[in-house]
Structure formats: structure tokens, C-alpha cells
Amino acid sequence: MQQNKYLRYLSLPAVFGLERTKEILKVNPTAVPQRKEPEFVTLFVFDYNADSVEERKIQKLEECLHFKHNNRITWINMDGLRKADVEELCAQYSVHALLMEDILSINQRPKMDEVDDRLFCLLNMLYYNSENNTVETEQLSIVLGQDFVLSFQEDAHRDVFDPIRNKLKVAKSNVRQRGADYLLYSMLDMVVDNYFLVMEKLGEQIELLEDEVARNSNTKALTKINQLRKELIVLKRNIAPVRELVNGIVRSESELLDDRTTKYFKDVYDHIVQAFDLSENYRDMMMSLQDLYINNVNLRMNEVMKIMAIVTCLLAPATVIGGIFGMNFESVPLLHNRWGFFISVGLMLLIPIWMLRVFKRRGWFNDRL
Amino acid sequence: MQQNKYLRYLSLPAVFGLERTKEILKVNPTAVPQRKEPEFVTLFVFDYNADSVEERKIQKLEECLHFKHNNRITWINMDGLRKADVEELCAQYSVHALLMEDILSINQRPKMDEVDDRLFCLLNMLYYNSENNTVETEQLSIVLGQDFVLSFQEDAHRDVFDPIRNKLKVAKSNVRQRGADYLLYSMLDMVVDNYFLVMEKLGEQIELLEDEVARNSNTKALTKINQLRKELIVLKRNIAPVRELVNGIVRSESELLDDRTTKYFKDVYDHIVQAFDLSENYRDMMMSLQDLYINNVNLRMNEVMKIMAIVTCLLAPATVIGGIFGMNFESVPLLHNRWGFFISVGLMLLIPIWMLRVFKRRGWFNDRL
Amino acid sequence: MQQNKYLRYLSLPAVFGLERTKEILKVNPTAVPQRKEPEFVTLFVFDYNADSVEERKIQKLEECLHFKHNNRITWINMDGLRKADVEELCAQYSVHALLMEDILSINQRPKMDEVDDRLFCLLNMLYYNSENNTVETEQLSIVLGQDFVLSFQEDAHRDVFDPIRNKLKVAKSNVRQRGADYLLYSMLDMVVDNYFLVMEKLGEQIELLEDEVARNSNTKALTKINQLRKELIVLKRNIAPVRELVNGIVRSESELLDDRTTKYFKDVYDHIVQAFDLSENYRDMMMSLQDLYINNVNLRMNEVMKIMAIVTCLLAPATVIGGIFGMNFESVPLLHNRWGFFISVGLMLLIPIWMLRVFKRRGWFNDRL
Amino acid sequence: MQQNKYLRYLSLPAVFGLERTKEILKVNPTAVPQRKEPEFVTLFVFDYNADSVEERKIQKLEECLHFKHNNRITWINMDGLRKADVEELCAQYSVHALLMEDILSINQRPKMDEVDDRLFCLLNMLYYNSENNTVETEQLSIVLGQDFVLSFQEDAHRDVFDPIRNKLKVAKSNVRQRGADYLLYSMLDMVVDNYFLVMEKLGEQIELLEDEVARNSNTKALTKINQLRKELIVLKRNIAPVRELVNGIVRSESELLDDRTTKYFKDVYDHIVQAFDLSENYRDMMMSLQDLYINNVNLRMNEVMKIMAIVTCLLAPATVIGGIFGMNFESVPLLHNRWGFFISVGLMLLIPIWMLRVFKRRGWFNDRL
């Protein structure tokens, strides 16, 4: 009943939740991105064909020119989005100005576009932040050309492409045997696979929450339910348009995509559809969790009411009998009887016992109480 | 009111439910399947045409080669998915690597695919586990070629194909007269028929639950409602994509499918649509069951409130009158009157009786009380 | 407050509802129909053209052969589905084995099919059972050929085709002037018209229920709401697929359907769409009925709470004042005052009256109380 | 607390609502219309071209023949649907028997049809009955031919076409310059415009209701919410199919419709879509109104509970202290103390005051109380 405890339970998580709301709601893709220009930009280049592979970390953009028109496939990954550098690289590989703007934008809806013989994909990689249980997003732009793939991301410290890098070093791997479109497929596949890892983490949170709600349905649990609902909004907002994106690639008739690769994209499509279905299941789970919560709160209320009813019943005969024999009338029966006191106290005990038995017969105690 | 009873009712089923939640939520089709490699693999072969049938249990995969290009239809069923064996069999029958991966995967969404003149179906057989009332799934992959059907399942101990095996032994049966596509139809038909058996069992559970909720709406019933809702999620997750799968076959223009067989697949389609409709009905039923539960809880609460109101009304005059005549004023009317005591006790009885009559007239007792 | 009354109100209707649940949930179209073979089968034949009509009740199936290839239109109606007879008739009129199976099945979803120059319709006739307020279904199969219509039903005692039989006897009626497709239209039209009669009965039930809920919202009313919701499920389950069925006929390019008849089927389509819309309206009505019910229960609870609040307020001053002047202190003011008793009793009366006025001003009594 | 008041509030509006339910639910378009044959039928004819216009009220149907094949456009409006007259007029203008049946039917779903070079529209005019706040419908059938328009309505006393009649008298008006299809457009436009008037009235009702609910959420308000929901069902049932109707005309390739008129029908389509959107908004508004109602009821309940809690807290110390010093023990401390009485009464006052302050600090009084 301390004020402090009350504050700790209620206010802190709520305030925390509010900041998350701000992040989720502040979405304006058309504003000039107030992205903090990164201090430096890292460029990693994989230049490969079936026979050999060259892996280079380059400092100056001009070095990229080196890899053009060499009949090998080039994958240039840019970590950190400095406006000048993005523009220069896009110019080198003749990427349309509109796409360049999309690459530099923030909070874009995932989408796929074909402009001037370039296939463009913009989507978010998702990471699960275990510390404050949020789903973090990082924007990823991929441009596919005839014999190159450009990828742009903001944060150099983590991405989901390490398995691809490892495979690129293996001469017999599929990705080395095939064209740039297969590299695009591998990247999308990795991103979508990572969605499932994030969903697994969210699934664990739902389990834990279900446990907590079943055990003791307090305000903390409700705060967590509301938080998880927000994360599911983030999840769905990212998965739903990726479904369209991959479907767009499957149905695309671009010459950049080899017919043999289509079935691989179809595989990615199957996975993203499953991810979407699963996110729907999650939403249903959350709904029934909230029902469970409300029900538990009601049940506990019910229990409190029953305790009060029982105590009220206990009070009733005592009050009435005590009132009767406490009146100051001159002549009251039993008052001078030797057993009078014991008879009245006996009634005070017997009547509530009888009442409790009636309640029991009516099934009041079948439930939790 | 014992702690133990309380625990038995609430905690145990909840914990049980949690494990089920874990199973339902942990779905990642893209992870490398951590499937325990089975120790041995069983291969059953049916090799037949209209004239004769040969049934063989074979030990070594090489023996399968024996059945190729013999102008008869071959059905090879593999129980237990050992990676090496699946790969070898797929290689023998030129099944694409992607399909092979799907066969070995776990938790895949049901789907249908046509790759390189092979028609591939992946779906789940459903079984109802009567012990803990869950819907169990077992993944089934079927590959249809020109004159063969390959089927892959994990568990040798049960499948739904025994009726087909019996019909294959009968020379005049439809399945013997027709091609491999009719065998595929028979298998899908069996799987979908089995869905109805599972739904019948779930239907029985819903009936029992409706009975239980109507009788006494305690926490146990709510736990069961939540469990059943989870099983319905499993059901729907499996049925909905099978609808697309069968529809895909009906609309397919693959040369593997004889025009005469299409109407049989249409029949399967009718059934799976009906199964889907029924699962929707089940969901509606569960919703109205939950409404019933909540309503019953509320009604019982209402009853408790009425008891309290009645007892409160009983107390009211006794307390007031007892208080009045219990005051120690020097001159109180009636105190020295001979009938004073009886008049006051009479009022204590008459006023609550009158109150109860007023309540009755207002219709408080039309309801359950 | 009697146990019996309680049982009569709650348990009986619930148990009754359970049996209905069983009927609604037990739907397995693929099981081998455990239909009780009827003892005898009745065949009614109408053989007609614009000039003359022959009506015959025949005993042996062979007599049907008599009506083939006579350049007249033949309508054979079979009441009672004995497997052998259905098979023989279907063989005579070359109906595909799959359709024959559908005719003999039970609990099929309404559907329409075109197989081998035969147009097949399977749907349910609905009847309203006024005794236990349920919607009964009876399966009807119709096969349309070039110059014949076969219809199959289970129960001879009732069908909805008497108006057609009457019109067939009238030489100038439309049905006599036109082909077999017009006869099919007439039959579908009759079946759909009958749906409206059933819906009218259900509509009356909804009205009565609305009246009952408004008057006294007891458990009985809730049981009825739940029952009606089940019947609406039956209704919708039958109407929704019939919409597809009729639409299928309208869009069919079968040569069995004369172009001039299409507009008649379109008319049936308009009606079935309206029936479907209406069933949606019914569902909305039921929803708002349930809201009304829950609200009434809450309002009554509210009323109980107010009574308790008023009585509590009445008790408050009496208890306090009685307690004060009932204490055995040596020197208590007013105790020896002549008007002391009346002053204290006056306060006991005036304070609750003032309290009630405050409540009144706050609008507590604007409501039902 | 009077029975009468209670009855006036609850029963009367409910009974009123029931009759409305009956009207809304009793919809059977296929029944033989039990329409009371009107005693007389009124025919108004407008016969016009760009140069001149003739307006005639005619008594005998034969006079209509006069207007055929005169190279002018003829609009015949029939008020009152006498079967014989409708049939004769339809015969004169070769309207198909099915359309004729639709004209004579009641409670039809709005629809559009093209039969035998006649374009047929059936829809409802809506009127708002301000007395009992219901939406009244009147069926309107329009038949468009090459150079004529036939319109059929039941009630002569009101329609929405007066503005058209006025424009027809003006030589330079659009409707005079153009063909019969433009007249059809004008009529549909008028009908749809009138929907907005009805919706405006309903909108006012929603406003008033919102005011009433915010002020005092009593049962009367709930009854009105339920009534308005019914009227919205009527509204939507009429608007939704009219959308299809107009869309059907826009996409129609009938030769009766001049290409130049299409854009006018598109304009009507825009309006009916907007009407539909608006009716959805209305539904949302009603939903949030009902939420507001329920919330207000709950808040008032909350208030009652708080009053009770406060009074209970006020009682608590008085009862305990009064009980302690009212006991008849021989030796009780303070009893003989001079200030004993005042100390105990002081505690009776101070403890509840302290309790109220605790409640206040917990934020109980931030709310309405």
C-alpha cells in the first residue's frame, strides 16, 4: 500500500512504453531524412565467378570502377549511408535518382521496383533486442544489375549476410556457380530466415507472458501485453509488404532474373507467407492472452466479493442478536435466564454455519475460492 | 479454501497449456532441421499395373532401380527421413534439390509445386491424441512423376494409407486401372478424409466443454477453452493452405495429370473447402462458448451480490432499532412499556420481509437466484 | 431459491442445446454414409411435352426405360435412397460414379458440377421445426440431362415441389412449354423460396426473443440466444454455398442450358443473394440482442448496488449515533437531557434523507431505479 | 422507484422497437406479393424532344399508345401498382414477363438487369419519417427503352422527381437536349441525392443521441441506440446493392446508353460510393456511442461503489469504538475519565478523515466523483 511500490509498478513501464509508441508512430517517409551523416563509410567488395573470388575492403569509391565490366559478378556492400558516397556509387552504376532517394530515406515501407534495367528492393532487417524486448529494424536497400549487386545498410556492426560471405569463399557453392540474381535470392532468403529468429524470440515472450498471466494477473502483466502488441505491429508492418515484394519478383519478367532462379524466389515467397500466417497466429494468441488476463482479474474480484459476502453473513446474526439483547428494555425474555447468554452466542455461531452450507450447496465453492 | 486445491486447479493445467503454446509458436521452417536422424529407414514398394501387383519391403535403396522403366506404376513409401537415403532416392528419380530440402525440412507450410516435370505436394497428416487432447501433425511429402509416386513420412507406426494398400491388391479397383495421378488423388483423399475424423474428435470436445461450462463455469473450463482454441489454430493452420494446394492441382496444366482425374481432385477440393467452413463454424462455437462462460461467471457474481443485498437489508432495521433502544438516554419512550421489546423485535422482522417483497415485485427473483 | 427451479431453468435447456450442438458439429462428408437403408423406394415420373403429360408412380426401376428416347421431357423423382436403386437409375441415365457417390452421401456441402454432359446440383431443402425451434435439412440431388431431370430425396413425406407438379398439369404453363433446364430452374426456385419461409420463422423467433430479453433478461433468454445462433449457423452454412451453386449455373456454358433460361437462373441468383444478405442482418440483430441482454444484466446489477448503497447510507448515521450514545461512559452530554433521545433519533432520520437528496441531485435516479 | 415510471421507461420503447424489428425481418421477395391492390392508378406522361414538351395525366392505358413511335421521348410514370394495368403497360412496351413480376413484387433487393433490349432498374426511394424516427422505403422500378422510360411506384403522394419535371418544362435544359438514357440518369441521380437527405437526418439523430448519452446514460438512450442501429441496417441494405446497380450501368455495353451519358452515371456512382462510405462511418460512430454508453454506466457504478466505500469507512471506527465502550465489562479504562467520551468521539471523527485523505492521495478523486 506504499506510494512508492505503486509508482514502481505502474508508472515506470508505462513511461517506457510511451517512448516505444513514439518510435512506432513517428513514421514519415517523405520528410527529408534527418539522418545523422556517418563519419566514415565502409565498402566491402566481393568480386567472383565460378573460378575465383576476390574479397576487398576499399577506402575510396573510385576503386570500385576497377570491378566494372570485368565479366565477373561484383557485390558491393556499403555500411553507413553518407549522402555523397551513395550518390557517387549510384552514379557509377547508373541507378535512377528516385531509387537513390529511397536508399537515403528512412522509415520507408518495404517495396520492390524495376527502373531502367535495375531491380531495386528495399526492406528491413529485424533484430530482437533482448534487453528491452523490442524489435529493432535496420533498412536494407539492394540494387540488382546485370552482373552486380549493390547493398546499402546503415550499421556496420551487424548484418545477416555472414553465411553468404562464407559460401562465396567456397568454389563449389551454388552462389558461385550462378549469376547475380542468385546472390539477390541468397540475401533475401537470409533476411526472411532472420525474421523467423525474431519471431521465435517473440514467441518465447508470449509463452513467458502466458505463464505470468496465469500465475498472477497484475498490472505489470498488462503493461507487457500492451508492449508485445506494439512489437507485433512492428513485425506485421515489416512482413506484410515483404510478401508483396517477393511476389513482385516472382512475377517479374525482368531480364535480370534467370528463369532457373524463379523457383528459389518462390521458396522465399513460401517462407514469407508462412511468417505472415504465423504473425496472425501470434495476434490471436495475444487476444486470448488478454481475455485470460481480464478473466483472471474478474475471477479475483469475484473471490473478493465472496469473502465479503461470507463475512457479511457472519456479521448478520451477531449484529441482530447483539442488537436485540443489547436494548435497554425493562422486560426482555431470557435476560435473566441462566443459559440465555449461551443460547444467543450459540445462535450467533449456528446461523452463519448454516448459511455457509447453503452457499456450498449452491456451488459457490466449485470455483477457485 | 485450501492452497493445494487452488494450486491443483489453476497451476497444473496452465503449465500444461504453456508447453503446448511452445510447440505451436516454435515454427521456423528455414532453420536447418534439427531432426534426429532415424536409425533405420523402411522402404515399401508397390509396383503394379492393371494385370499384376508386386509388394516389396526393401532394405537397400539400389533395389529401387529395379522398378524403373518397367512400364508399370511404382509407389515407393519411405518411413523415416535419413538425409543420405532421401538424397539418394531423390537423385535416382531426378527430384530437384529444392524439393529435396523441403522433404527434409520440418514445420513447413503445406504447399504444392511443379518443378522439372515433377509435381510435389507437402502437407500434414493430422492425428488426434486423446490422452492430452491435442492435434498432432506428421509431415507428408509426395512426389508425382510420369509412372511413379514417392512418399516420405517420418513415423513408420501409423499412416492413413492402409485402405489404399488394400485396394491396390484388388485387380479391378480403380486405382489399379489408372495412372500414378490417380494414386496421388487417393492419397490426398485419404489425408483429407482423416481431417474430418480429427474434427469430429474436436467437435466432441466442444460438446463436452459446452456441457461443462453450462454446469459449472470454473477456471478449469476456461483453461480448456483456451486449450481448444489453440488446437483450432493448429487445425486451421493446416487446412487453409491444403485448400490452396488442392486448388493448385485442379488448375494445374501439368502433363502428369490426366484430364479424367481432374474431377476426382475437384471432389477432394469440395471436401477440403467443407473442412475449412466447418473449422470456421468451430471458431464461432468457441466464441459463443466463451461468451457463455463469461456470462455464467457474471451471473454467479450477480447472485452473490443479491445475497449480500438481502443480508444487508436484513441487518438494516435490526441495527437501527437495536441502536436506538440501546442508547443510554435517561428517558426513552417504550423502554418501560411491557410490549416494548416485542414491538421492536417485530419491526426488526417485518421491515426486512417487506423489503424482500419489494425486491420480488421488481423482478429480482425472475432470474437464477 | 429452490434447487429444483434452479435445475429446471439452467440444466434442461442446456442439455437440449448440447444435442443440437452434436448434430451441428458431426459433419463428415467423406465417411461411408451410415444411412439407414430405406425399406422401400418410391418413384414418381412426370413425362411431358407441350401437348400432353403423363404422371406415373412406378414400382420397378425397369419401367423407367419406357420413358427414354421418347422425345418428351422426363422428370423422375426418387424418394428414399436405397443404394441399389440409386445405382441402377444412375446407370440407366449414364450418371458418373462420382456423382452417384455424392447422391448417396450425407452432410455434403451444397455444390454444382458438370460431368460428362450431365449437370449436377446438390443442395439442402430447409424446414423449420416449430416444436423444438430448429432448422432441419434434407439433402436434395438433381441431375439434369438433355431431356430429363432426376431428383433424389430421402424423405417421401414432404418436399417443396407440389406447386411445380400442379403447374405441370396445366398445358399452357411455362414449365410445359420449355425444356428440362426450365424444370431445373423451377425446382431451384422453389427450394430458395422455401429458405425465405424458414427465415421468416427464424425472424419471428428473433422478435419474440427481443421481447423476452427486454422484459426480463434471465438465463433462459441467454440459452435461447445461444440456440438461435446455432440455427443461424445452420442457415448460413446452407445458403452461402447455394449462392456459389446458382452463380455456377448462371456462368455455365453447358449446352444443357438454353440461353433463354439464363435470365431465370439470374432471378434465382438475385433471391439467394438477398437471402444471404438477410442472414447477415439476422446475425447483426443477434449480436445487438446479446449486447442488450448483457446490458440488462448489468443494469439490474447496478440497481442492486444502488439499493445496497442506499441501505448502507441509511445504516450509517443510526449506527454511529447509536454507538455514540450506547457507550457506557460516565459523563455523556445530552444523556440526561429530556429531548436527547429525540434529537439523536431525529439525526438518524435527517442525515439519510439529506444523503438521498444528494444522490438524487447527482442523477442516480435518472435511470431505471 | 415507482412501478409505473419503470414501465414507461422500459417497456414502451421496447415494444415499439419490436414492431420495427418485425418490419425489418419480414422480407420475402419470392412470396406472392400480398400487396393491397390500389383502387385507382394514376398515369403521368411527359412526351418531349428538344423543341417541345407535352405533359398529360391520362386515365386509360390505351391513350399511351398515342405516344409510341412519334420520334419523341416518352416518360410514363405509374403511381399505384394494379396488376392488370402494369401487365398491360408492360405488354404495350414489350417488357419481359420476369421484369413485370419484379415490378409487382415487394421487398426486392435493388438490382439492374438487361433483358430483350430493355434496361431495368429496381431500387428503393428512402424517406425519413420524423415522427417515429424510422427510414421508410418505397420501391421504384424503371424500364429504359430506345425512346421511352417507364417508372412504377406505389404511392402517388410523394416522390423525388419534381425537380426533373420542372427541368423538363425548360427547353434549354440538359434533359430536353438528350435521350431517354439521360432521363434515367436524372432519376437515379435524384434518388441517390435523396439518400443523402435521409442520412443527414440520421446523422442529426446520432448527434442528439451522443448528447443524450453524454448527459445521462439511461435505458432510454440504449433503446434509442438499438433503434438507430436497426435504421442503419435498413440504410445499408438499400445503399450497398444500389452501388452494384449503378456500377452495372456504368460497365454496361447496352446500345440504349449513349457513350456521352456514361460520365454522368459515373458521377452517380461516385455519390453512391460516398453514401456507402458514410454509412460505414455512421456504423463506427454508433459503435463508439455504445462504448460510451457502457462506459458511462460503468463509471456511475464506480461512483456508487466509492460512495459505499466512503460510508463504510465512516462507519468502521464508530462501530468498533462504540462496540468497545458499549461492552458491559466491570472495569473498562477511560469509562470514568471525564474526557473519555470526547476522546472516543474524536477518534470516531479523526480516523475516517484520515482515511479519506489516504484515498485522495491514491487518486480516487481524480475521476468524476
Place this chain on the structure above:
Amino acid sequence: MQQNKYLRYLSLPAVFGLERTKEILKVNPTAVPQRKEPEFVTLFVFDYNADSVEERKIQKLEECLHFKHNNRITWINMDGLRKADVEELCAQYSVHALLMEDILSINQRPKMDEVDDRLFCLLNMLYYNSENNTVETEQLSIVLGQDFVLSFQEDAHRDVFDPIRNKLKVAKSNVRQRGADYLLYSMLDMVVDNYFLVMEKLGEQIELLEDEVARNSNTKALTKINQLRKELIVLKRNIAPVRELVNGIVRSESELLDDRTTKYFKDVYDHIVQAFDLSENYRDMMMSLQDLYINNVNLRMNEVMKIMAIVTCLLAPATVIGGIFGMNFESVPLLHNRWGFFISVGLMLLIPIWMLRVFKRRGWFNDRL
């Protein structure tokens, strides 16, 4: 507990909300617009090509003629919709009469139309009124011709086109290099960008409200929730049809639209789709906010109930024991015992303490209390 405070909290915001309801519900696009004719009309003309630009504010409409057929692109913006002026301008640029009516109408649903080689867009600019937290709309009509754009708005004091005006003055800007269709794109882009600004403001309101609801869920918060829901209706009503509008332009095959511009319109389409998705997210947020509100109200109710239960338990033993020893029987045990009084008072204290411990063990205090 003052009446005034009560009134300030409840009535004022409600009345305010009502006026807003009126504005939202009063939508009749077909009524003759009772728009107040503006006193004067302002015309701004930009006449430009890649080489030069001329910016003019003109007084007389005839001056516009000056800009026709000069092989430059002309943008005429009219602020203030005086009927005569609109008609004259439309006549000059041969805009169809129907479009002209749309320009002059009010409360139109956003739409796009192609009539007589003119592409017409009607949509609303949205502004956020920070004072009373409403979303204001202003109708904008744009007519695109071969080498001109006409735009019509009501209010001269604000529009969203200043960035375009600035770019027009820069010779190398895209808009100067391209045709009139690019100008149309720029205008739509600006309008849609502005939607995001409005949504950001609404998002902030949702955040603040979430904070307020979490802190203290009083009636004021509910009123604000209802207000915000209304604004979201306004938002969605404007965004949803603009999606269709832009999609219509993307798919249009009008010769007015250069193929190179299509990708720009596709970009606008991506943004408007995102805006729509976001508005859906907002709705979900509002739903869960309302759930939170209701839950908080319930929790506080729960708390009140617990306080009452505790006080009731405190009262119980005191009342019973006080009643027992307050009875006036002749022989009562302990009465003459020296420690009698202290034993009884001790029990009065010990029993409630024990009760509270039982409640604590049952987990009543895990929650907020």
C-alpha cells in the same frame, strides 16, 4: 464532489465533441453547395519552360488568355471559388461542365477522372488545428491539360505548394525541365507529404493520451479517446480514396501523362499506401488504448472493492465481540474478570490481522493495491 467540477469535466468536452460530430456527419456532396461566395478571387500564374519563368498575380480572367498557346507550360492557381470566375476559366480551358460542378461542390469524396482530354483530380489538403486538436480539410481541384495545370482552392491564406513555387524559380530544377504532368506529380506529392505531417501530430496526441490514460484514467481521457477516434475517421476518409486516385493515375493510359513520369506517380502511390497502413496502425493503437482505459477503470474498481473488503473484515470481529459483551444478560462470563476487557479488545485486533495475512497469502496484494 462539487457539481461545478463535475460539469466542467463531463459536459464541456462532450458538447465540444458534439459540434465536431456534426461537422463529420454533415456530408452531402449532391446538395447545391451553400458555399459563401468569396468577395474576391486571386489568380496566380506561373508560365515557364526550361529557359525562363514568368510569375504573375492577375486581376482579370481575360489576362489568362495571354498565356494560352505560347508553347510554355502554364500553372494557374485560383484562390477563392467564385462561381462566375470558375465557370469562365473552365470555359477558356474547355473543362467539361461536370468537372466544373465538382470544383464548385463541397464535401466531395476524393476522385480522379478523365474527361475530354482533361485529367481531373479532386482531393483534400489536410491541416492539423493544434488549438482544438482537429483535422481540417481544404478541397483542392486540379485540372491537367496538354500544357497547363489549373488548380482551385478556397482559402488563399495557406496551401502546401510553396516548395514547388520555389523550385519553379530555379532553372535547373526537375519541374522546369519537364512537362505539365510533372507539375501535377509535384502537387500530389506535396499534398501526400503533408498528410504525414498531420499524422505525426495525431501520433503525438496518441502518445500524450497514452500517457494520460496510464496515469489517471478519468472521464476526460475517455472524451479525448472518442475525439481522436473521430479525427482518425476524418483521416481515413480522406486517405483511402486518394489511394484509388493515385492508382488510377498510375494505371491511366492518358496521353497527357509521359511514360517517364509514371515512376514518379508510383512513388506517390507507395507513400499513400504507407499512409493508409499507418492509419490502420493508429486505429489499432486507439483500440488498445481504449482497452487500457477500461482496464484501468476496472482495476481501480477492484482496488475500491478490496479496501471495502478489508474494512469489512476489520469491522467483523469488533461488531461480533462488541455485540456479545454488550448484551444485557444477567450472567455473562468474563464480564467481571479483570482482564475481560483487554482479552476482548485483543481479539478485536488479532482476528483482522490474521485475516489480512490470509488475504496476503492468497495473493490479493500482488497487484496494484
